[in-house]
Amino acid sequence: MAPSRTADPLPSFGQKSVTSEPYKGPPRNIKTINDIHFDASLQPTNYKILGTHPDSKILFEDVSILDSTGRDPYPGDVLIEGEKIVRVGNVPDKEKLKKDPKVRVIHGRGRTLMSGLGDAHTHFTWNGGDLNRLGDLGVEKHVLLTARSAQCYIDSGYTMCFGAASAKERLDVVIRDAINAGDIPGPRYLANGKEMARRDGDLVAGITAYADGPEEMREVIRHHVKLGVDNIKLSMSGEEITETRSAQDCYFTDEETAACVDEGHKLGKRLCAHARARDSVTMCIKHGVDVIYHASYINDEGMDMLEAKKTKHVIAPAINWLIGTLNDAEAFGYPKAKAEQVGYQRELDAAIRGLREMHRRGIPILPGGDYGFAWTPHGTYARDLEHFVKLLDFTPMESIIAATAGVAKLFMREQELGKIQEGFYADCILVDGDPLQDITVLQDHDKLNVIVLNGRVHKAGRKEYIAPPVAGQDANYHPIVPDFPEVKKEMQKNY
Numbered sequence: 001m002a003p004s005r006t007a008d009p010l011p012s013f014g015q016k017s018v019t020s021e022p023y024k025g026p027p028r029n030i031k032t033i034n035d036i037h038f039d040a041s042l043q044p045t046n047y048k049i050l051g052t053h054p055d056s057k058i059l060f061e062d063v064s065i066l067d068s069t070g071r072d073p074y075p076g077d078v079l080i081e082g083e084k085i086v087r088v089g090n091v092p093d094k095e096k097l098k099k100d101p102k103v104r105v106i107h108g109r110g111r112t113l114m115s116g117l118g119d120a121h122t123h124f125t126w127n128g129g130d131l132n133r134l135g136d137l138g139v140e141k142h143v144l145l146t147a148r149s150a151q152c153y154i155d156s157g158y159t160m161c162f163g164a165a166s167a168k169e170r171l172d173v174v175i176r177d178a179i180n181a182g183d184i185p186g187p188r189y190l191a192n193g194k195e196m197a198r199r200d201g202d203l204v205a206g207i208t209a210y211a212d213g214p215e216e217m218r219e220v221i222r223h224h225v226k227l228g229v230d231n232i233k234l235s236m237s238g239e240e241i242t243e244t245r246s247a248q249d250c251y252f253t254d255e256e257t258a259a260c261v262d263e264g265h266k267l268g269k270r271l272c273a274h275a276r277a278r279d280s281v282t283m284c285i286k287h288g289v290d291v292i293y294h295a296s297y298i299n300d301e302g303m304d305m306l307e308a309k310k311t312k313h314v315i316a317p318a319i320n321w322l323i324g325t326l327n328d329a330e331a332f333g334y335p336k337a338k339a340e341q342v343g344y345q346r347e348l349d350a351a352i353r354g355l356r357e358m359h360r361r362g363i364p365i366l367p368g369g370d371y372g373f374a375w376t377p378h379g380t381y382a383r384d385l386e387h388f389v390k391l392l393d394f395t396p397m398e399s400i401i402a403a404t405a406g407v408a409k410l411f412m413r414e415q416e417l418g419k420i421q422e423g424f425y426a427d428c429i430l431v432d433g434d435p436l437q438d439i440t441v442l443q444d445h446d447k448l449n450v451i452v453l454n455g456r457v458h459k460a461g462r463k464e465y466i467a468p469p470v471a472g473q474d475a476n477y478h479p480i481v482p483d484f485p486e487v488k489k490e491m492q493k494n495y
Contacts, residue, residue, distance in 0.1 A: 029364070030070045056082055084423060112430070113428055115420055115427060117381070123149075124149045150175055156381055162368070164369065165207070173193075201235065230269065234252065234273040236257070248277050248297055270290040275289070291316060320376055323348065359392055364406065
């Protein structure tokens with residue numbers, strides 16, 4: 001089909017969206033996120049993660065609580081029982097709990113306790129290298145690689161991930177189920193299948209499910225739903241690095257897009273779409289694709305349409321892919337001059353301008369996306385939060401709210417995920433620093449001192465349970481001894 005590439009001038013968006021002074025008021029995206037409304041028929045399965053003992057108790061003492069409600073951080077304590085947070089701020093009988101040997105006491109010493117982060121565009125199955133080879137990778141090796149990616153997310157402080165395509169059709173599903181069974185470490189996950197593309201519009205042949213026309217697309221969607229996926233991915237536009245399919249090309253028709261949404265929604269599944277081109281973004285809005293990835297070349301018409309339907313859509317721009325391709329890919333053999341020549345600088349400039357305008361208009365934008373390429377490696381996911389602050393006019397608080405409460409809303413579980421509040425699942429991270437003063441601290445894994453998922457400690461060093469020896473601490477309950485390094489028993493050394 002004919003591409004929709006255009007040399008149109010930059011859209012006006014009605015008015016200038018860049019302000020001279022940085023915004024310093026309350027978080028603007030709280031209402032934006034609260035107003036998102038996906039139909040109840042699209043509610044994903046409420047998966048449970050096994051392995052947390054119901055009698056488990058964890059007490060975080062003396063922490064700065066960043067609760068993702070928009071409230072400024074405040075000092076206090078947090079008590080976790082089983083899978084849930086039961087007390088926030090003031091914990092009754094704290095001294096009694098501290099003396100109970102069955103209670104894990106973590107001394108915060110003023111560090112920041114916040115919700116685990118979320119990624120709205122996740123590829124567990126990407127290999128950190130050449131995606132063209134993924135189709136030929138043996139399934140046994142690919143399962144191990146995917147499990148390692150899942151662990152990398154939780155190691156990075158991410159407790160929620162929304163699947164955006166799987167390189168093999170059941171890999172996302174299998175890894176999701178293994179995480180939920182408690183067999184492997186990883187975040188809460190909503191799984192996807194292979195991304196679906198027309199035969200004249202694919203990006204990577206070996207990892208694509210092909211379909212042409214509305215009826216074949218419906219059939220492919222039904223097939224993926226039978227496999228157990230939570231989300232359906234459409235690959236609607238091109239990508240400049242291919243040099244054959246521009247990011248300004250749209251390969252789907254209105255009839256095909258409408259059929260995909262109708263079939264997916266009829267089966268209770270939400271759709272997401274690789275939609276960089278002007279026409280692909282417009283089709284997503286017109287026909288109800290729930291999660292729009294990239295949206296780089298949105299025009300005035302599309303922006304107005306999106307604003308009118310902003311409670312029905314989420315934008316996940318994956319802007320780090322554009323930045324990484326321009327600035328980091330040269331070390332992997334893709335020179336910056338080449339990236340600029342094929343159009344990545346133009347697309348980045350257009351994307352930043354459009355995303356700033358979306359944020360100004362109260363259109364929901366969530367971080368995450370396209371990590372797992374060579375120059376957007378696994379483990380660097382929190383770069384997105386820095387980009388939101390430095391490029392998209394988000395405040396640090398707005399960026400964190402998008403990555404916590406925002407992704408919880410995407411999961412349609414905002415009443416129990418994404419905040420440090422009583423009754424919520426205990427998915428949290430203890431950060432050695434203040435991310436509101438330095439958002440980049442969330443990129444430093446050494447500063448993520450404690451990671452808890454579902455009320456179970458995933459990461460914590462020995463010193464998190466033992467306060468530094470101070471004379472008289474805890475009413476002399478603890479003996480004061482030198483802090484000698486741990487000595488392993490001989491058997492532990494040998495085995």
